[in-house]
Amino acid sequence: MDFEKELVELHQKISQLKRLYQLGEKEKEKELRRLQREFRKKAKEIYSKLDPWERVQLARHPQRPHTIDYIGLIFKDFIELHGDRRFGDDKAIVAGFGYLDDLPIAIIGHEKGRTTKEKMERNFGMPHPEGYRKAIRVAKLAEHYCLPVITFVDTPGAYPGIGAEERGQSEAIAESLYTFGYLKVPVIAVVIGEGGSGGALALGVANVVLMLQNSIYSVISPEGCAAILWKDQSKVKDASRALKLTAKDLLELKVIDAIVPEPLGSAHWDPVRTARVLKRCIKKHLKPLLTMNSQELVNQRIKKFEKMGFFIER
Numbered sequence: 001m002d003f004e005k006e007l008v009e010l011h012q013k014i015s016q017l018k019r020l021y022q023l024g025e026k027e028k029e030k031e032l033r034r035l036q037r038e039f040r041k042k043a044k045e046i047y048s049k050l051d052p053w054e055r056v057q058l059a060r061h062p063q064r065p066h067t068i069d070y071i072g073l074i075f076k077d078f079i080e081l082h083g084d085r086r087f088g089d090d091k092a093i094v095a096g097f098g099y100l101d102d103l104p105i106a107i108i109g110h111e112k113g114r115t116t117k118e119k120m121e122r123n124f125g126m127p128h129p130e131g132y133r134k135a136i137r138v139a140k141l142a143e144h145y146c147l148p149v150i151t152f153v154d155t156p157g158a159y160p161g162i163g164a165e166e167r168g169q170s171e172a173i174a175e176s177l178y179t180f181g182y183l184k185v186p187v188i189a190v191v192i193g194e195g196g197s198g199g200a201l202a203l204g205v206a207n208v209v210l211m212l213q214n215s216i217y218s219v220i221s222p223e224g225c226a227a228i229l230w231k232d233q234s235k236v237k238d239a240s241r242a243l244k245l246t247a248k249d250l251l252e253l254k255v256i257d258a259i260v261p262e263p264l265g266s267a268h269w270d271p272v273r274t275a276r277v278l279k280r281c282i283k284k285h286l287k288p289l290l291t292m293n294s295q296e297l298v299n300q301r302i303k304k305f306e307k308m309g310f311f312i313e314r
Contacts, residue, residue: 001057003046010039011269040264047214047265052240052249056222058214059194063268065275067094067109067152070192073275074282075100075107081138083130087167090131091122092155095138097147100283106142108135108203109152112193125194126159129172132202136172136179148186148286151203156221158199173202180205181301184294188285190278191215191247191256192267207301208285209255211247212278213262217255218245255308258285 017032050058058064071078071094078098082089095108112125135151142149158169180187180203189206195217204217211217225239226232244250247259260281263273289297 001054001061003050003054007039007043007046007269010035010042014039043265043269050214051237052243052246053222053237055214055246056194056216056236056240058266059216061266061268064193065267065271066114067111067154067192069271070152070275070278071098071107071109073272074279075105078107081134084133084137086133087130090128090134092125092127092159093131093135095134097138097142100150100279100286104145104147106138106147106149107152108138108149109192110155110200110203112154123159125155126157127155127199127202128159128161128164129167129169132158132172132176135203136176139179139183143183143185146185148188148290149180149183149206150282151180151187151189151206153189153191153195153200153203153217154193154215155196155199156194157196158202173198176202177205181305182298184298186286186289186292186297187301188282188289190260190282191217196221205301205305207289207297207304208257210258210260210278210281210285211250211256212260212267212274213247214266215247216245217247217250218243253308 014032014035017028017035021028021032075098078096080094080096084090092110093108094111097104097106099105110125110127111122113119113122139149158164158173160169187206188208188210189204191200191204191209191211193212193215195204195215197219200217220243222236222239222243223233225243226235229235229239244253247256250256251259258281260278263270263277267274292300
């Protein structure tokens, strides 16, 4: 990112000094500490002044942690389930069971992939209907065994191809919305990157919706909005502002419940610390949900979404 160039140079110097320090050059410690303090100060300054379009770029950053990264850093003994038992397995959705410390839990999330080959296999995080049906299957299993559900939202949107439509894309998304809306177990959704359209909302119906500081959540991408409203891709910055897609905007609009801060300004600089902060936040919001009975959980979820937005009746 253009606004990160200075940070990249600082980070490279810090990495070089760390290697020298580890090799026994202890006199480098003072300079290393100075550069680390300078990096933190500069990062805080840069990331506090970003406009919405720059936040969109961060949400799509190629090094930003994905669902699989958070599963490995937050949970233990994760076992992934595959297939929707109708058509096949969609790798754009990762779903299975693991432990949050000693608490058994169901984990479901979008996965974009990291390498070019993996991105193609996972369809760049754009699920087909069988992906949503896999999510539904795991959610219902969690309900059967009274396990809380954690979902990770990170997708540009559901795949809009002909094959996906023929296999019932809109129906699968609708069924996912209904299933998560009426699950009789606690559900926490976390927007970790890009939350786009109904493809994101299909995993976003929860008792608590959290959002990482530099993630986005919107009915349409800035590029799509610019194309529809202005027919001009140079208007993406205007579209980003108009969509109110940042975590700060959505917290003010009460679409989400809390913002999870990203250490050093952005999650890609330190995924381990980001995962640690996110884990504490998940546990904090999960604790009161575990004391509620099934009907209370459903009622709280329905009332939460009924309150979103407002209208004037004439």
